[in-house]
Amino acid sequence: METAVLLGIAVAGIALLLVLIIKFKVQAFVALLLVSVIVALAAGIPLATIPATADAPERLGIIPAIVAGMGGTLGTVAILVALGAMLGRLIEVSGGAASLAGRFTTLLGPKRVAAALTAAALVLAIPVFFDVGFIILVPIIYGFSKIAGLNPVKFGLPVAAIMLTVHVAVPPHPGIVGGSALLGTDLGWVTILGLVIALPLGLLAHYVAKWLNRRDFIMLPATAKEFALFGPSEPSDSTGYTPAGPAGRSVGVGTLTKTEAPPTAGTILTLILVPLVLIMAGTIASTLLPADGGLRPLFAFIGNPVFALLVALALAFYLLTVRRGWSLSHTGEVLEAALPPAAIVILVTGAGGAFARVLTESGVGTALSDTLAATGLPVLVLAFLISLVLRVSQGSATVAILTTAGLVAETVASSDYSPIQVALITLAIAFGALGLSHVNDSGFWVVTRYLGLTVADGLRTWTVLTTVLGVAGFLIVGILWILVGGLGA
Structure with missing residues (x-):
């Protein structure tokens, strides 16, 4: 089939996907499967698998191609997302977020509350999904805002922005993990580079949000009423921090009914940093240690993200449940509650x-690869722009990352890129999916609803902030790309 026809089918397929999700509100899982079948039929993929012959390789049928694509992606993604969701759930239910925020405020001082909350949010966002993490921090944001006599948007805007940044760019979140699986990216390098880039973006989020907050915003009546009724249940400590709930949390889920103190910030930091350290150690060892050495396989094992998250979850089981007297039934209920939301993301x-597999089997990936090469634009730029367009069109950062990764996978596979360069391409896609969050993004409504922003004010603040961070993240990726190319890495 001619290149122009294949590209036309791809464009029409993506347009149909956007229409189904935006116009007809079809669930993304169903829409993706439906469009996969339609694109496969239009591109001439056989209805059933055609066995290999002496003259031609095997051609998968439509359903086998879809099953192969889904199975290949979920091999790693399902495990990582499920483990990450359970770890985040334990931190959430135990009250670890409040401890983390309070500790950062103690370290930075009450006059730097916004910076402290942003730093705490950056750390908390690693194991916790964006919308869940932000909602967890809302009572803390409200508490600090009440003490300071400020609109919660002053503290909440940079917190939400850095949490979304980490959500799109750092494993074990689903978009970056799924995109990495499609591109064959080393998750260790994505984790290292994603965190390195997230640190300056956190600082940028703080100052850009401060500039956007130079004017006062009128809070929505419903949020204003909720904020007015919000009040601390315990006196604040010497830092001016008031917990979001009682200092001793009363837990009534399962069989646990006793009152318990929240875990320390050190405990939460340990649970978050242990898997990151293991993953980074595995990646660095695979680069520096000789291939025939005995230590390299050991570090490859302990640095595998699945093993690293298992270790973190085991530590959380002991530190947050066993040591604090949780019953096994209560712990089981908490862990099980994390899986239904994760299942939707996994699907x-x-x-x-x-x-993505249908695009590859149909020849669209090859056609797009040839076309992109003919434009002369670097794949890094094209990956960012495609992801940004898909993000602004249909709202979901995860869908934008996965679709873009599927489109450029053939280009990446056919080029001689190093593991670090593939990781940077993956991050360029992620930062494209960060920008231009607006009314078709569920995150837009979560942020504006809890911070009391009107749609217009949300577009002036949240949309601008996410776009600035997305572009800044891509520029940092571009600088790293040039440095890596210069060093020949």
Whole structure:
């Protein structure tokens, strides 16, 4: 089939996907599978698998291609997302977020509350999904705002922005993990580079949000009423920090009914940093240690993200449940409660992999690869722009990352890129999916609803802030790309 026809089918397929999600509100999982079938039929993929012959390789049928794409993507994604969700859930229920925020405020001082909350949010966002993490921090944001006599948007805007940044760019979050699986990216390098880039973006989020907050915003009546009724249940400590709930949390889930103190910030930091250190150690060892040495396989094992998250979850089980007297039934209920939301994310990610496999089997990936090469634009720039367009069109950062990764996978696979360069391409896609969050993004409504912003004010603040961070993240990726190319890495 001619290149122009294949590209036309790809464009029409993506347009149909956007229409189904935006116009007809079809669930993303169903929409991706439906579009995969339609694109496969239009591109001439056989209805059933055609066995290999002496003259031609095997051609997968439509359903086998979809199953292969979904299975191949979910092999790693399902485990990582599920483990990450359970770890985040334990931190959430135990009250660890409040401890973390209070500790950062103690270290930075009460006059730097916004910076302290942003720093705490950056750390908390690593194991916790964006919307869940932000909602967890809302009572803390309200508490600080009440003490300071400020609109909660002053503290909440940079907190939400850095949490979304980490959500799109740092494993184990589904978009970056799924995109990495489609591109064959080393998750260790993505983790290292994603965190390195997130640190200056956190600082940028703080100052850009401060500039955006130079004017006062009128709070929505419903939020204003909720904020007015919000009040601390315990006196604040010497830092001016008031917990979001009682200093001793009363837990009534399962069989646990006793009152318990929240875990320390050191405990939460340990749970978050241990898997990151293990993953980074594995990646660095695979680069520096000789291939025939005995230590390299050991570090490869302990640095695998699945093993690293298992270690973190085991530590959380002991530090947050056993040591604090939780019953096994209560712990089981908490962990099980993390899986239904994660299952939806996993299925969408898998469907994105199925769509990517259809694009590959149909020859669209090769056609796009040839076309992109002819434009003369670097794949890094094209990956960012495609992801940004998909993000602004349909709202979901995860769908934008997965779709873009599927489109450029053939280009990446056919080029001689180093593992670090592939990781940078993956991050360029992620930062494209960070920008231009607006009314078709569920995160837009979560942020504006809890901070009391009107739609217009949300577009002036949240949309601008996410776009600035997305562009800044891509520029840092571009600088690293040039440095890596210069060093020949």
